[in-house]
Amino acid sequence: MPPEPSVTIIVPTLNEENYIRQAISSLIPEDEGLDYELIVLDGGSTDHTALIVEELARLNPRIRLEMNPARYQSAAVNRGAILARPDSEFIIRADSHAEYPPGFVAGLVRELKARDAASVVVPMRTRGNNFLQRGIAAAQNSRLGNGGASHRVGNRSCYVDHGHHAAFARRTFLAIGGYDESFTHNEDAELDVRLRKSGAQIWLCAELAISYFPRSSLGALARQYFNHGSGRARTMLKHRHRPKARQLLPLGALGMNMLSLASGVAFGWLFFLPSVAYAGACLTGGLYLAVSQRDPAGCAAGPAAMIMHQSWAAGFVYRALRVSVSKRPRIPVSDEVLR
Structure with a gap:
């Protein structure tokens, strides 16, 4: 029998007690022929996020909690890629503010092995719970709010310039230097530029769309998009x-x-x-x-x-x-x- 692919799932988090349990539960591969570990990189949560992760780790020894002193997502993913087991072949970047479809991790590994690509990205469908969140989600899912970005409106798999980051060949990610940790936002788009300059390709897998939960207030939404715009300008x-x-x-x-x-x-x-x-x-x-x-x-x-x-x-x-x-x-x- 061929050895099981070894995968490291990296989940940056900060004060996500309302979403972290659901995110981790939807990420855990079930009987999919994967040798996996899941590392949560916490940026100093002041709520119950760390306690929830520790509780899940007691039930599943493949889950572990690590600290992310730099707090930002770029540093968390880089640290997770270094802390991964030496035999880890693939890294999965996952957000704690999201929910993942069944077979998500196995599907990403399959696509990475089947495509001539260094990275697999996925569509992101926003989903709200209360009235305002559903309104924000409606805007983010439409051209009114997203302007037609491929990872927001794409319904077919293809090679793209950029998308919502999901999976990398670990060796490629480390060889290119990982994320630029001076970027607090838009680090994914900046890395995609370097990947394409190196001659690597990025594959959008439309079948593995994730559900993302938007900000729950207009003030938080404004801060998020201000940071997005600032990061895009830097890139x-x-x-x-x-x-x-x-x-x-x-x-x-x-x-x-x-x-x-x-x-x-x-x-x-x-x-x-x-x-x-x-x-x-x-x-x-x-x-x-x-x-x-x-x-x-x-x-x-x-x-x-x-x-x-x-x-x-x-x-x-x-x-x-x-x-x-x-x-x-x-x-x-x-x-x-x-x-």
């Missing part, structure tokens, strides 16, 4: 890439809204119309989602989409300005001026 500036059309749209919306509001205050109410039209389009889109999905919570998708657009664009502009200022040459000050 583009580091690798000198231009934004795609779908990424230019929120930047254009932010610029238009700022100009419209400033002009309206200075010159009269007619100049507010572009911002009113933008808000009306988003609210109408949310109403359409509510009707088409037969869920009144879809009405919250309009405000959620506006927050996502504006926060992402604000984060992008903030990071771009910070980088440009930091690279500006300093002019030495003469002693005469100091006197």
